[in-house]
Structure formats: C-alpha cells, structure tokens
Amino acid sequence: MxxxxxxxWLGRDYSMRAPRLTSREIRLASRPRGMPLPxxxxxxxxxxxxxxxxxxxxxxxxxxxxxxxxxxxxDAPSYAAPFDVGKVMAGGAVGKVLQSRxxxxxxxxxxxxxxxxxxxxxxxxxSVQKLPAASVPLSAYLxxxxxxxxxxxxxxxxxxxxxxxxxxxxxxxxxxxxxVAGQLARAHGCHVVGSAGSDDKVAHLVGDHGFEAAFxxxxxxxxxxxxxGAPEGIDVxxxxxxxxxxxxxxxxxxxxxxxxxxxxxxxYNLTAPAPGPSNVSLIVGKxxxxxxxxxxxxYSRLGEFRSQVIPMIERGQLRWRETILDGIERAxxxxxxxxxxxxxxxxxxxxxxxxx
Amino acid sequence: MxxxxxxxWLGRDYSMRAPRLTSREIRLASRPRGMPLPxxxxxxxxxxxxxxxxxxxxxxxxxxxxxxxxxxxxDAPSYAAPFDVGKVMAGGAVGKVLQSRxxxxxxxxxxxxxxxxxxxxxxxxxSVQKLPAASVPLSAYLxxxxxxxxxxxxxxxxxxxxxxxxxxxxxxxxxxxxxVAGQLARAHGCHVVGSAGSDDKVAHLVGDHGFEAAFxxxxxxxxxxxxxGAPEGIDVxxxxxxxxxxxxxxxxxxxxxxxxxxxxxxxYNLTAPAPGPSNVSLIVGKxxxxxxxxxxxxYSRLGEFRSQVIPMIERGQLRWRETILDGIERAxxxxxxxxxxxxxxxxxxxxxxxxx
Numbered sequence: 001m002x003x004x005x006x007x008x009w010l011g012r013d014y015s016m017r018a019p020r021l022t023s024r025e026i027r028l029a030s031r032p033r034g035m036p037l038p039x040x041x042x043x044x045x046x047x048x049x050x051x052x053x054x055x056x057x058x059x060x061x062x063x064x065x066x067x068x069x070x071x072x073x074x075d076a077p078s079y080a081a082p083f084d085v086g087k088v089m090a091g092g093a094v095g096k097v098l099q100s101r102x103x104x105x106x107x108x109x110x111x112x113x114x115x116x117x118x119x120x121x122x123x124x125x126x127s128v129q130k131l132p133a134a135s136v137p138l139s140a141y142l143x144x145x146x147x148x149x150x151x152x153x154x155x156x157x158x159x160x161x162x163x164x165x166x167x168x169x170x171x172x173x174x175x176x177x178x179x180v181a182g183q184l185a186r187a188h189g190c191h192v193v194g195s196a197g198s199d200d201k202v203a204h205l206v207g208d209h210g211f212e213a214a215f216x217x218x219x220x221x222x223x224x225x226x227x228x229g230a231p232e233g234i235d236v237x238x239x240x241x242x243x244x245x246x247x248x249x250x251x252x253x254x255x256x257x258x259x260x261x262x263x264x265x266x267x268y269n270l271t272a273p274a275p276g277p278s279n280v281s282l283i284v285g286k287x288x289x290x291x292x293x294x295x296x297x298x299y300s301r302l303g304e305f306r307s308q309v310i311p312m313i314e315r316g317q318l319r320w321r322e323t324i325l326d327g328i329e330r331a332x333x334x335x336x337x338x339x340x341x342x343x344x345x346x347x348x349x350x351x352x353x354x355x356x
Numbered sequence: 357m358x359x360x361x362x363x364x365w366l367g368r369d370y371s372m373r374a375p376r377l378t379s380r381e382i383r384l385a386s387r388p389r390g391m392p393l394p395x396x397x398x399x400x401x402x403x404x405x406x407x408x409x410x411x412x413x414x415x416x417x418x419x420x421x422x423x424x425x426x427x428x429x430x431d432a433p434s435y436a437a438p439f440d441v442g443k444v445m446a447g448g449a450v451g452k453v454l455q456s457r458x459x460x461x462x463x464x465x466x467x468x469x470x471x472x473x474x475x476x477x478x479x480x481x482x483s484v485q486k487l488p489a490a491s492v493p494l495s496a497y498l499x500x501x502x503x504x505x506x507x508x509x510x511x512x513x514x515x516x517x518x519x520x521x522x523x524x525x526x527x528x529x530x531x532x533x534x535x536v537a538g539q540l541a542r543a544h545g546c547h548v549v550g551s552a553g554s555d556d557k558v559a560h561l562v563g564d565h566g567f568e569a570a571f572x573x574x575x576x577x578x579x580x581x582x583x584x585g586a587p588e589g590i591d592v593x594x595x596x597x598x599x600x601x602x603x604x605x606x607x608x609x610x611x612x613x614x615x616x617x618x619x620x621x622x623x624y625n626l627t628a629p630a631p632g633p634s635n636v637s638l639i640v641g642k643x644x645x646x647x648x649x650x651x652x653x654x655y656s657r658l659g660e661f662r663s664q665v666i667p668m669i670e671r672g673q674l675r676w677r678e679t680i681l682d683g684i685e686r687a688x689x690x691x692x693x694x695x696x697x698x699x700x701x702x703x704x705x706x707x708x709x710x711x712x
Contacts, residue, residue: 079643286435292638293640
C-alpha cells in the first residue's frame with residue numbers, strides 16, 4: 001500500500017477514534033531575504049490520524065537544524081527542491097515509535113526520519129529508518145553518526161584524500177561538520193588547523209579535538225590565521241564557509257592541494273552577488289583540485305561510514321559537542337543561530353525528554 | 357660529461373676555430389608591468405663556440421611563443437622559475453642539426469629543444485630531442501604534437517573526462533590549445549561550443565573544426581554565448597581564459613560538470629587583483645570539479661599522446677592552423693599578439709627556411 005499523507009483525513013470519520021492526536025510543527029511562512037527572521041516561520045498545531053495499516057506514530061525527541069536548509073527556503077534553482085511556503089520544514093529528526101501498525105517496527109523502537117520540524121508524526125514505516133539499540137546517544141544520529149558526520153567523512157576521505165603528515169585546514173571547525181572533519185584528519189595523522197568564531201571555540205578545538213592550531217576569525221584574517229597556523233602551507237582545505245576563507249586558503253595552498261567544497265555559510269544570506277576569490281587562477285599553477293559534493297548522492301556509503309566511525313567513537317578517538325535548545329517553538333531561533341555562530345558542535349532542538 | 361653553457365667561451369681560445377659562429381637571441385630586458393611592451397625585450401648577437409665533444413650545433417627553424425611565458429617574465433612565485441633579466445627567454449623550438457659531435461645525432465637531424473628564443477645554439481646532445489623523419493610538418497611539433505596539443509589532450513581526457521553526447525565548452529577556442537581541445541572533444545562524440553575573439557575565428561571553429569556553435573565574445577557576453585550555444589548546459593568547460601568566461605561557465609554548468617583549469621589569459625596582464633567568480637559557491641550544489649594542471653608534470657605521457665594523436669592527424673580528424681611571423685626580431689611582437697587575440701591557431705616565429 002502507498003503511504004498516506006499524514007494530514008489527509010478528509011473523507012474519513014476520525015471522530016470514531018479517540019483520543020484525538022495532535023502535534024505542533026514549524027512551517028515556512030515566507031521566503032527570507034538575507035538572514036532568516038523569526039517571522040519567516042510559523043508554528044502550527046495539527047491533528048494526526050491514528051496510524052493506518054503499515055504506518056507508525058512517532059514522537060520526535062531531537063530535530064536537526066542545518067545550514068543547507070537555508071538554500072531550500074529560497075526558490076532559486078538548486079540541488080534540492082525548495083520548501084513550499086505554508087508547508088512544514090523538512091529535515092532530520094530522531095524519535096521513538098509510540099504506536100506501530102507495521103510488522104518491522106514496534107512501540108519503543110528508535111527511528112530516524114527526514115520528515116522535518118514536527119513533534120509527532122504518522123507515516124508509512126518505510127519512510128523512517130530503525131536505529132540500533134544504542135551504544136551511542138540518540139542525538140548522535142543527527143550529528144556525528146548522522147548526515148553532518150557522514151558529510152565530513154565523505155568529503156575529507158573522497159575529495160580531500162589526506163595523507164599522513166599533511167596539513168589540513170578546516171573552516172567553521174567548531175561546527176557539526178568541521179569538528180568531525182578535523183578529528184578525522186587527525187586520525188589520518190595530519191596536522192589540523194581550524195578557524196572558528198570565538199576564543200572559546202578556538203580553545204575547544206586545540207584542547208579537546210587535537211587541532212595543531214586554531215584561530216578566531218573575528219581577530220585574525222583567514223590569510224593571517226592560515227599563515228600562522230600552517231606556516232608551510234595547506235594540503236587539504238575543508239571549506240564550510242566560502243568567501244574570504246576560501247580566498248585565503250587558495251592563497252595558502254601548497255601545490256597539488258585539494259579543496260573540499262562542502263559549504264559556503266558566509267554566503268547563504270547574501271542578497272546580492274559578492275565577488276569571488278580574486279586568486280582563483282592560482283588553481284592552475286598550484287595544480288589544485290576543488291570539488292563540490294552533496295551528501296545525498298552518497299547514501300549508499302552510509303553503512304560503511306558508520307562501521308568505520310562507531311569504533312572510533314568507542315575508542316574515544318572522536319568526540320563531539322552539541323548545542324541544544326528546548327521546545328519546537330525555539331527551532332527558528334536555533335536555525336538562525338547557525339548563521340550567527342551561536343552553536344558549538346551540532347545544533348539540535350529537543351522536542352521531548354529522551355527517557356520518556 | 358656535463359653540458360656546457362652555450363655562451364661560456366671565456367678562457368678558451370676560440371680564435372683557433374674558424375669561421376666564428378654567431379647567433380641572434382631575444383633576452384628579457386625588463387619585467388613587464390601589465391601588458392608586455394617591445395621595450396621589455398632586447399635583441400642581442402652572440403658568438404657561439406663550435407660544438408665540443410658530445411655537443412651539437414642546431415639552427416632553429418621555428419620557435420614558439422606561448423601565453424604561459426608571461427608568468428615567467430614576472431618574479432612572483434609560480435610553478436616555474438622566473439626568467440632572469442638580461443638572459444635569453446626560454447621556450448620551445450624546432451630546428452635542424454648543422455654539426456654534431458655526439459654519436460646519437462647527425463647533421464640534418466630534426467630536433468626539439470626548450471632552449472628558447474635563439475636562431476642557433478650549441479648544446480649538449482642530451483638537451484635536445486630527436487624528432488622522427490616527419491610524416492607531419494616540422495612546425496606541428498610546436499603545436500598539435502607539441503606542448504600545446506599535449507596540454508589539450510591531457511587536460512581534456514584526464515580532468516574533463518568527456519563522455520559521448522556531453523556538451524563541452526572551450527574558451528579561446530581558436531587558439532593553439534583550445535582548437536585541439538575542441539576537436540578532441542568532437543572525436544569523443546561530444547557537442548562542442550567555443551568562444552573566440554573575432555567573427556573569422558568563430559566561422560573557422562564551426563566551419564573547419566566541427567564545433568556545434570561558437571560565439572565572438574566581443575559581441576556576446578560569455579553568459580549569453582554559452583546559453584545560446586549550449587541551451588541545456590555544459591558538462592565540461594575547458595578554461596583558457598578565466599575571468600568572466602569562468603564565471604559564466606560555472607553559472608551554466610550542469611550537475612557533476614568538470615572544469616579543466618588550463619589557463620587564465622584574461623588575467624595574466626592584470627596589475628592588480630580583480631574579483632573572481634561571484635558564483636563559486638555553486639561548485640557545491642552542482643557538485644562541480646575544477647582542477648588545475650601544468651603539462652610539465654606529465655611528460656611521461658608524451659609518447660602515449662603522440663601515438664594517439666598522429667593517427668588522428670593522418671585520418672584528417674584533427675586539423676590546425678598556424679600564425680607565423682618571420683624573423684627573430686619579430687618574436688616579441690608575436691608574443692604580444694597572443695594577448696591581443698592576433699593569432700589563429702598556434703603562434704610561431706620562423707627563424708630560417710624549412711628546406712634549408
């Protein structure tokens with residue numbers, strides 16, 4: 001049977017089913033121009049049908065906010081379809097099955113979904129992924145074991161191809177992707193230099209994540225930061241930021257360097273085109289490779305990723321931080337904070353107590 | 357024995373050897389700022405020693421001028437050492453052995469050297485490469501079979517990796533590298549779109565080289581030219597130009613496109629940094645690959661290149677044009693014309709009659 005849209009109860013007599021389920025969700029109210037504002041989001045309460053045959057009712061415990069969602073709030077052509085105005089924001093969430101009418105899931109199972117910014121939802125069992133009874137905290141499946149960790153792993157290994165002893169630079173290095181990319185580079189035996197937006201984050205990168213050096217880009221230009229942190233130049237640059245960081249990295253790359261084009265958070269809220277790196281022609285003389293990627297193209301490698309990374313977590317080789325805001329009504333605030341540097345590690349919204 | 361510098365006759369009694377040999381050569385007189393000027397070059401007459409044991413005397417027939425030499429006229433850090441002021445300009449040349457004291461070469465042999473802008477020279481036999489008694493014209497070893505053709509072949513195949521039916525765009529497509537890249541892409545079964553700087557060049561690309569479309573970038577912006585020429589987008593962009601062409605190509609690339617970063621002739625004479633492509637962050641969403649290369653890293657593949665390309669020439673599948681100026685005193689003019697678009701195909705300077 002085909003999955004039923006969760007709110008499509010027209011024509012059925014739900015008055016027969018009690019008690020009536022409700023959930024709250026965040027919808028896109030308007031397409032932002034520049035930095036998203038709280039008014040671009042709206043909180044709505046919706047009634048849920050009870051699960052039909054093949055469906056499950058899930059209560060989300062954590063939901064993810066990620067910079068890439070900014071692109072989907074616009075309707076410019078992009079790799080992912082834009083969110084619809086008036087519809088729920090999509091995105092990753094982890095939660096617990098409350099009720100199941102599907103044989104493969106039982107009440108109490110932990111599941112990952114991409115169904116978005118909702119407290120609870122009813123969906124076909126095939127649209128959620130069952131998570132193992134955890135040796136790692138549930139929230140990790142939105143962070144280090146989720147798309148952000150997977151993004152770091154794929155980009156670093158497949159595009160950056162770091163070799164022992166090389167110098168790896170990471171921008172937004174205290175963020176969810178950057179902190180994993182940096183630690184994975186350390187595990188490859190590389191020297192790692194990171195940029196971040198506060199002195200606390202810088203201290204965290206060097207103290208907790210084994211970075212060789214880190215700098216606060218509010219105090220040092222990226223040119224100066226990379227030069228001091230990696231005096232002999234950079235072999236791999238993992239770019240989460242774009243803009244001045246990318247230009248500085250190109251300037252400071254060694255011959256045959258690789259640029260992992262993962263994101264450009266400095267540019268997502270621009271309202272007009274801004275000049276790009278003035279030194280892009282150095283790509284020729286330095287024989288640089290720059291390559292972009294979207295992790296959704298590589299889901300087939302998710303199992304391989306987890307099987308490599310879980311033992312590293314168990315050995316204590318990979319650590320992570322989370323910044324957690326409570327309550328779905330704070331999800332817009334959590335999202336906006338991503339662009340203000342208001343997160344250390346993965347930014348999450350807690351929608352329900354984990355133990356409940 | 358080690359090769360002897362050609363002009364190092366100090367301390368020897370050359371008066372015993374008659375007749376005394378002379379040659380003319382072009383030296384770097386001063387480092388250009390911006391576009392090179394005739395005054396940045398000087399013509400000098402030098403006396404040549406007769407060949408010592410292991411040496412040959414060569415009369416060059418053609419010498420090459422190439423855009424990359426502009427970089428070596430500056431002393432900014434680059435992949436190749438700068439030319440020295442007051443010393444002869446280096447570069448490719450083909451000529452004939454006049455006299456040999458090396459067993460592997462005989463008078464009359466045709467040779468390729470990188471010894472530069474000279475009419476004649478004496479050098480160790482190991483510093484020249486013997487060419488086959490030719491099924492192709494001698495000048496081709498500076499063009500389609502030389503470094504420019506090799507550059508096109510390597511960049512297109514190794515970085516561009518064109519597949520049958522894909523759309524390939526080439527800038528400076530009527531130049532020595534671009535015209536070969538475009539024809540090789542045609543041979544792969546691709547649709548090829550080229551930009552060039554005159555209506556005549558555009559007609560030549562479509563009429564003689566099988567380009568699907570070409571545009572004159574003095575009449576159409578690159579954005580417009582690429583859009584009209586390849587309405588569904590570009591899979592491979594072979595960039596010889598940089599600047600607005602690169603930005604337009606990024607804008608018009610299809611997902612998973614490849615940018616062959618071969619050169620940036622539009623930028624070589626800039627005296628101040630100019631903004632780069634404002635849309636470089638599209639590299640992420642479109643999953644683009646951009647990679648630079650320097651052909652000198654890949655000389656080990658030269659034999660493979662020639663063995664693939666000579667049969668294509670013999671089948672008439674690859675054609676080329678040359679723009680030839682006569683006399684070494686015109687070498688600076690030939691070089692400067694490269695940046696003014698004054699060449700169709702390979703720009704050469706003829707230093708002696710081919711049959712002599």
